[in-house]
Amino acid sequence: MARPQVCPPGARILTSQTLRAGPARPPQNSAALERRMAGVLCLDDFESQARKRLPRAIFGYISGAAETNASLQLNRDSFRDYAFVPNALVDVSKRSQEVTLFGKTYAAPIGMAPMGLSALFAYRGDLVLAQAAARAGIPMIMSGSSLIRLEEVAQASKDAWFQAYLPGDPSQISALIARVALAGFETLVVTVDTPVQANRENNVRSGFSTPLRPTLRLAWDGLTHARWLCGTFLRTLARHGMPHFENNYATRGAPILSPNVLRDFSDRGHLTWDHLREIRRMWRGALVIKGILNKDDAVTACRAGVDGIIVSNHGGRQLDGSVAPLRVLPSIVDAARDIPVMIDSGVRRGTDVLKAIGLGARMAFVGRPFAYAAAVAGEPGAAHGIKLLQDEILRDMGLLGIHSLSQMGPERLVPARPLPASHL
Numbered sequence: 001m002a003r004p005q006v007c008p009p010g011a012r013i014l015t016s017q018t019l020r021a022g023p024a025r026p027p028q029n030s031a032a033l034e035r036r037m038a039g040v041l042c043l044d045d046f047e048s049q050a051r052k053r054l055p056r057a058i059f060g061y062i063s064g065a066a067e068t069n070a071s072l073q074l075n076r077d078s079f080r081d082y083a084f085v086p087n088a089l090v091d092v093s094k095r096s097q098e099v100t101l102f103g104k105t106y107a108a109p110i111g112m113a114p115m116g117l118s119a120l121f122a123y124r125g126d127l128v129l130a131q132a133a134a135r136a137g138i139p140m141i142m143s144g145s146s147l148i149r150l151e152e153v154a155q156a157s158k159d160a161w162f163q164a165y166l167p168g169d170p171s172q173i174s175a176l177i178a179r180v181a182l183a184g185f186e187t188l189v190v191t192v193d194t195p196v197q198a199n200r201e202n203n204v205r206s207g208f209s210t211p212l213r214p215t216l217r218l219a220w221d222g223l224t225h226a227r228w229l230c231g232t233f234l235r236t237l238a239r240h241g242m243p244h245f246e247n248n249y250a251t252r253g254a255p256i257l258s259p260n261v262l263r264d265f266s267d268r269g270h271l272t273w274d275h276l277r278e279i280r281r282m283w284r285g286a287l288v289i290k291g292i293l294n295k296d297d298a299v300t301a302c303r304a305g306v307d308g309i310i311v312s313n314h315g316g317r318q319l320d321g322s323v324a325p326l327r328v329l330p331s332i333v334d335a336a337r338d339i340p341v342m343i344d345s346g347v348r349r350g351t352d353v354l355k356a357i358g359l360g361a362r363m364a365f366v367g368r369p370f371a372y373a374a375a376v377a378g379e380p381g382a383a384h385g386i387k388l389l390q391d392e393i394l395r396d397m398g399l400l401g402i403h404s405l406s407q408m409g410p411e412r413l414v415p416a417r418p419l420p421a422s423h424l
Contacts, residue, residue: 005039009224010174013029014362027191033380036376037377037380037384040385040388043349043369046376050062050121050372050375051063053225054121055222055225055246056221058121059206060202060205060208061117061203061206062121062368062371062372062375063202063368064202064203065200065317066198066200066244066317066318067200068321069202070321071314071318071319071320073343073353074321074323075315075324076348078324078346079346079348079349079355081124081326082411082413082415083413084351084354084413085412086399087402088401092401092402092403095404096403097394097397101308102187102308106138109361109393109405110353110363110364110390111140112129112133112365112367112370113141113315113370114189115143115367115368117147118146118374119146119155119236120233120243120256120377121232121374121375122371124236125148125375126142126143126147127153128379130142131157131379131380131413132383132386133155133159135192135383136383136387136390139159139160140160141161141162142161142163144164144247144248145165145245146246147243147244148184148243149246150162150180150183150246153182153214154183154185155184155294158184160187160189161187162185163191164180164190165191165268167268169210172250173275173278174282175249176248178250178251181284187285187286187287187288188287189280189288189290190287190288190413191291192289192291192310193290193293193313193314193319194291194314196269198317200317207221208221211255211257213259214257240277272330273300276301276306286308287305287307288307288342289301289306290309292312292342292410293313293332295328295335296335297333297334298336299302299336301336307339308335308341308342309336309339309342310342311328311329311361312325312343314344315346315368325344328411329341329356329359342361342364343356343361343365346366347364350390350392350394350395351392353396354396354400354408359410359413360410369385
């Protein structure tokens with residue numbers, strides 16, 4: 001059994017005075033950070049480091065999916081179903097991966113998917129991710145299940161999007177939408193694949209719940225992960241108090257640590273397309289619907305007035321065995337016509353991004369790897385992850401023989417293995 005450390009070797013000792021001020025932020029070019037990042041050659045490399053740094057319950061929350069993790073595996077397998085057909089002797093000395101979406105030009109066709117509880121696995125996690133994305137020129141979607149007030153993130157990054165889990169009561173929906181607009185967000189993402197709570201057995205097995213319930217097991221897990229305990233949890237308590245769910249409603253929600261408080265997951269089962277149409281009437285900015293896997297739903301969403309669609313199965317965290325977004329992407333692109341279609345769930349490499357673009361996506365969002373990156377090294381970790389993915393995309397474009405994303409079409413992809421008959 002691991003022996004807990006009060007603080008890790010070389011760490012700053014947290015007295016009452018230093019807790020109030022917060023531990024000094026290590027310089028971004030520190031030797032320790034350089035050593036940590038030297039072994040991270042791709043996004044997947046962050047996972048093993050995050051597993052060591054985070055308590056078991058919190059790592060399990062990020063890594064796990066629903067029931068048997070079938071959809072989680074299907075998401076990755078879907079990208080292996082396609083192979084590239086490159087062109088040779090093309091001048092690719094001047095390549096650009098810029099993409100324009102909703103009137104804004106982004107530096108790359110990638111973004112950060114919404115990740116709940118970011119401030120639990122990285123100190124001020126939502127701000128860390130938003131600032132890293134803003135500096136890199138890519139969008140970040142702030143989760144409605146976040147622990148930092150959305151107003152703070154909007155102030156830190158004018159280009160962040162906000163993802164809402166709709167409350168069940170129409171007056172609460174109106175109040176939340178008004179709050180998001182007042183904060184200055186220009187893009188609202190409405191997630192529609194969570195009508196009821198998913199069966200996340202992995203959370204139970206790892207000891208995770210929302211809110212977290214104080215137990216001896218949870219306390220021991222924190223003590224044996226002293227870097228996270230000192231650098232994230234205790235630092236947050238000292239400087240900002242107990243984290244709460246801040247953005248599910250227009251008002252503050254439950255605390256993250258409580259012996260008997262439960263979040264309300266049960267009030268979305270009656271939501272229909274009428275609620276989305278009402279949101280369209282209220283929201284003046286760009287409206288994106290997230291969680292679409294059915295082409296008929298895509299048609300209905302377009303008729304309801306959405307400005308964009310994110311094809312997603314929630315990273316495999318909702319309905320276990322649901323189809324991988326990449327498999328239905330072409331049919332949804334066809335159904336959406338001129339409405340931009342995006343994708344998340346399973347994206348890990350630059351080649352994944354380019355395959356999605358080849359099948360019609362305008363942008364690909366990445367979730368878990370950026371969560372791990374922020375947990376490992378805060379904003380520098382997230383920035384390193386973004387750069388790794390951008391470098392891969394630019395390199396892959398050169399090897400494909402294209403100099404702009406507009407040249408990445410379906411003709412550059414062939415089945416790597418037999419596809420289901422319905423997909424041909």
